[in-house]
Amino acid sequence: MRITHLWLPGFILLPALANAQSALMALQPDRIFSGEKLYESGEWLLIKEGYVVDIIRTETELPPGAEKQQLKGKTMIPALIDAHAHLGYQSVNSWGAKNYNEANLLDNLSQYAYYGFSTVFSAGSDPVALINELRATxxxxxxxxxxxxxxxxxxxxGFGPNNTFLDEIRTVEAEQxxxxxxxxxxxxxxQTLIKAVEPKRDAIIKIWVDDRAGTQPKLAEPLYTELVNQANQRGIKVVAHQQDSVDTARLxxxxxxxxxxxxxxxxIGEELSRSLAESNTFVIPNLGLSLLRNMTISEDPLLIETLPSATLSRLGSRVLAKTDKTMPASNSNDLIRWQLDQLISTLDASIKRSFGSATARGVPIILGTDAGALPDHxxxxxxxxxxxxxxxLGMTPEQAIGAAxxxxASQLGLNDRGLLEKGRRADFLLLNANPLNDIRATQDIHAVFLLGNELDRKAIVGRLTQDRRD
Ligand SMILES: [Zn+2]
Structure with missing residues (x-):
């Protein structure tokens, strides 16, 4: 598949930017959490041509001619980043290699934007040239x-991803x-690999170090050590899928x-936490991957918004017997919260301990989901x-939003986003509630802005929820 400009007219189906602005725009929400710092004394975010000019303390300091907008009751945070996903295989209907095409990639990316994400890192399951070309467009x-x-x-x-995903990736390789x-x-x-990868802008290599419960050979330590060494000399990042904490330490x-x-x-013990923190090596907990399997996600209002009715009925709703007196009786939001809380409470004590000590020791924990790696995630x-x-698991909401x-952004080498400060992209969410009081407020999105333009979220939903055939 080549990305051609022929498909651009198809974008009439995608939302147009609500207001392409080039003038100075000043927004005053109740509070701004920059990703690092909290401003809640009536500061203004000043934007020009898609970038943050500054955060201004008082109205009198605003430059003349700035188009002012007060956003009562809103909290502003930077747009989110998913640092581990697999684009292309999941559609709003189904999962597999058959979905891997440009229209579906764009659907996936508009779904991310709808949920307030500016960026997604698809980890090792795409033709890189194709994604680069799409990004450039x-x-x-x-x-x-x-x-x-x-x-x-x-x-x-012949190995790497789990055996099911491996087959799908090979199918895409053959088709493309x-x-x-x-x-x-x-x-x-x-040498061959480095030669192929090196000339590409901001190349990233993903390695799999996992024997998949004995079904695959593991990438040998001398080989990955040499690969990482050579890649690092050339400024190429290597990220790892590893099997256990023994591999983590070696990597x-x-x-x-x-x-x-x-x-x-x-x-992840004290020593490993210390070396992760000292070497500024990031860790993506990816805990939702297993927990969400056990939830009735098809009853979650947050998910229902973006799925066609056929998919929701395929996922099915599981009517839960009221077996626990703490279980809410009716409200879907409450039920989903309750389910997630229950599942988190069943997590092994060692996970909670490791997560807590990694956070306390300053291990760079970042957000990643593995979305798209398996059906209906x-x-x-x-x-x-x-x-x-x-x-x-013990992070403060500030830390959690910072991680996302x-x-x-800094771990992925994206210095133009992820923080609301002078010179970075004006990518942000306006939330209807304060996520620093309750992190679930990130799900209550009033508006999403990318490069200073408000997204037409209704149009995205209209497109994603159309009933269609794959
Ligand atoms: Zn993955």
Missing amino acids: IDLKSLPVATPLAAYGVAPT ETNILFGLDQTSDI VKAGVAGFLHGRFEDE FFGYTGHKELEIFVA TYAA
Whole structure:
């Protein structure tokens, strides 16, 4: 598949930007949480041509001619970043290689934007050139969707992702006549790989170090050590899918940029936490991946918004018997909250301990969901649930939002976003409630702005919820 400009007229179906602005715009919400700092004394966010000019303390300091807008009752936070997902395979209807095409990629990215995400890192399951081309087109046309990043997938030849996903990725490789997964079996493969990857702008390599319960060979330590070493010399980031905390320790030593799965269940001890913090190596807890499997997500108003009715009936609603006196009787929002709280309370004590000590020791924990890696683990929606999990496990809401914005941007090398400060992209959410009091307020979105333009969220929903055939 080549991205051609032929598909651009199709964008009439996608939302147009509500107001393309070039003038100075000043917004005054009740509070601004920049991703790092809290402003709640009536400050104004000043925007020009899609970028933050400054945060201004008083109205009298605003430059003349600024178009002012007061946003009573609203809290502003930076747009979110999902640092671990797999684009293209999940559609609003179904999952698999058959969905991997440009229209579905754009659906996925507009779904992310709807839920307030500016950026998504798709980890090792895409033709990288295709995603790069798509990203360039999006930048060029200022299309109202999240920015996609992709990685080259590396594992022993013929392996890497779990066996089900592996088959789907191979199907896409065959259909697109391109490589997604690159084999690493001997030292000489490293040169070839680096040569292929090096000229690409901001290349990222993802390695799989996992024997999938004995069904696959594990990428050998000398091979990944040498690969990471050579990649780092050239400024190429290597991120890892690892099996357990023993691998985590070895990979930190090798110099990977971060981990796509926390493996907290395997006890990230004091020493490992310290070395992760000292080396500024990120960890994505990814706890929602297993927890959300056990929830009646099809009853969650937050998810229902973006799915066609056919998908909701396929997912089915599970009528739960009232077996616990703390279980709410009717309200869907309350029921979903209750379910997630129950599941979090059943998490192994070692996970809670590891998560707590990693947070306390300053391990760079960032948001990632693995959305799209398996059926019905939906884009955007899952990120908000992960934030709830972070806070339930002891992060402050400030830390959780930081993990999903500023920290994620800096770990991915995106210095133009993730923080509301002078010179960065004006990508932000306006929330109807204060997430610093209750993190669930990130789910109560009044508006999403990307590059200073308000998204037409209704139009996105209109498109996503159309009943259609794959
Ligand atoms: Zn993944």
